[in-house]
Amino acid sequence: MRLVKETKPVARKRHICSSCGSSIPEGQQYIRHTIADGACLETAKSHESCFEASQLIYGMGSMCEGELPPIDNFQEEDLLYIHNRQPSLLNQLLKDSNIAQQIWYGRVE
């Protein structure tokens, strides 16, 4: 399995992020990647922030089965790690992704 193509188009209509399941609103730039898996070509769409966060936490080599590592596997520690390294990325992730919001805010006591 390998990444064939990665582009950053602007959404012409609403999409669902492959990583977090939240919507990518019309007009927002997102990551579109095409992955070759044997004979199949799969295309995944995701928030730029989800994609960058996944790469930061899991690294590129962890992508499998044509899927992005789902953000809902993230732990609070992972978000903290992002927060410490790239605070602006975490801010964007919290804007884009409901799941990230739940993980980040839901466990603040």
Ligand SMILES: [Zn+2]
């Ligand atoms: Zn997302």
